[in-house]
Amino acid sequence: MLEGKRGIVFGVANEYSIAWAIAKAANEHGAQLAITYQNERFEETVRKLAASLNDPMVLQCDVSEDGQIVRVYDEISRQWGKLDFVVHSIAYAPRAALEGKFLDTTREDFLLAHDISVYSFIAVTRQAVPLMTEGGSVLTLTYLGSERAVPGYNVMGVCKAALEACVRYLAAELGERNIRVNALSPGPIKTLAARGIPGFTKMLDLVKERAPMRRSTLQEEVGKMAVVLLSDYASAITGEVIYVDCGYHIMGL
């Protein structure tokens, strides 16, 4: 489905990362990939994972620094000269902002969470646009906590609401260049980031009890849907938030 396409996946930390599941699926479907990791702490793990991909670029990118984002795209421009898709699979909020009451969110934690989890999506998309000379597909990862009050999700819910608004604004601006912008909204999945959410195990149990399919989502299932959205099979889909959550979000109780 992605033969002949070149794409970058931001946010691989380890084998459990949603970004990694998307990279693996895109690779299986013929895409040539660049993947990024945040810092030296993740480098060894990510390089080992990348060895199973077909000739990938592996680059460091801490999205809190504009210079690192620019460097990543300079490298892509130098090696490939064009780009077909971008996957943004990055979020961060200080632990204190998730553990405490939402009412007590500090200005500093609010700004940091939005900088890493929301602004970075605009920044990585902006740098990609000049390279998407034949159109493109941009994808981010969101969560139901954007529209429902999920205990413990706190400031991250506000970030995801803003991120979903970014999806719509970017989709509206980039549509005429044939660049599509969408988000996937998976149900809870055990990953490094998820472990930072207080009561995550309880969330997972609740989903297994109440979702129409009586289970939560697997990374691989997010990977498969990502491949569809990155491919020409989704050529008329933009500005959407697509749930990959075994139906959980349709339930009233």
Ligand code: NAD
């Ligand atoms: P993960 O921990 O594997 O991925 C999060 C990534 O963000 C990591 O690679 C981390 O290094 C990166 N990151 C954090 N700060 C960064 C920075 N300053 N610069 C660059 N990278 C940075 O966890 P995940 O669950 O795969 O998360 C990926 C995305 O999926 C996130 O946006 C998350 O909110 C979203 N999501 C996760 C779930 C879930 O239950 N796991 C559900 C819905 C949405």
